[in-house]
Amino acid sequence: MKLDASVGFLLAFSLNLVFTLMKNYVAARITSYFILATTIVIFKARSFKLGLNAESIVAGLFYSILPHYFNLMILGLANEVSFIALNSMLIIPNLFTSIIEELYFRVLLYDTLKKSYFKTSLMFSLFHLSLYTFNEAILSLILVAFYFSLGIIFQVLYEKHGFAACSTSHIAFNIVASMYLVNLKYLCLAVIIFTTMATALIIKEIIYRY
Numbered sequence: 001m002k003l004d005a006s007v008g009f010l011l012a013f014s015l016n017l018v019f020t021l022m023k024n025y026v027a028a029r030i031t032s033y034f035i036l037a038t039t040i041v042i043f044k045a046r047s048f049k050l051g052l053n054a055e056s057i058v059a060g061l062f063y064s065i066l067p068h069y070f071n072l073m074i075l076g077l078a079n080e081v082s083f084i085a086l087n088s089m090l091i092i093p094n095l096f097t098s099i100i101e102e103l104y105f106r107v108l109l110y111d112t113l114k115k116s117y118f119k120t121s122l123m124f125s126l127f128h129l130s131l132y133t134f135n136e137a138i139l140s141l142i143l144v145a146f147y148f149s150l151g152i153i154f155q156v157l158y159e160k161h162g163f164a165a166c167s168t169s170h171i172a173f174n175i176v177a178s179m180y181l182v183n184l185k186y187l188c189l190a191v192i193i194f195t196t197m198a199t200a201l202i203i204k205e206i207i208y209r210y
Helices: 006-021 025-042 054-077 088-112 117-129 137-161 163-177 186-209
Strands: 081-083 180-182
Touching: 006 025, 006 088, 006 117, 025 088, 054 081, 054 137, 054 163, 054 180, 054 186, 088 117, 088 137, 088 163, 117 137, 137 163, 137 186, 180 186
Parallel strands: none
Antiparallel strands: 081 180
């Protein structure tokens, strides 16, 4: 049996589960990103679209803000949001992890899985789920839906505008997300899922129509 880039996901996912169950979250994150980075080096994608131009950067920034805009508009009116100061110490790690994820999922794994939006986004969501605890089944399902929708957003951006767009979007999304907290109620989480899915559908429609 010939190994391909999906082995990186399987290893990272499995070890994430082990470390997460042991409540060693730092080890889970360090190990998982080391595995993904190693997989990127070992397995080469057959194609790579950089798309380093102003249009790609603007598109990445714009579509990363949309889900947050909807969340803050709806949940802010419901008084379910609290704002926190941006921790500058999180920016550098966010840069590295976002770029590694985009190189692996949007470029390498997407190419390996024959450009399947569904499979790539599902594996992207499961990868993030394995970094959390599994205390509540409903919360786990919500997280899968949330990250699946994000995966679609980033993948569409890569297909249309290139790597610069999806990586910019991923980085910006994470930075903005670190600036506010949402009460973890099922209704609030449902709103977040809805807005993220809506954003995925919106950008897919807009980008491929124009």
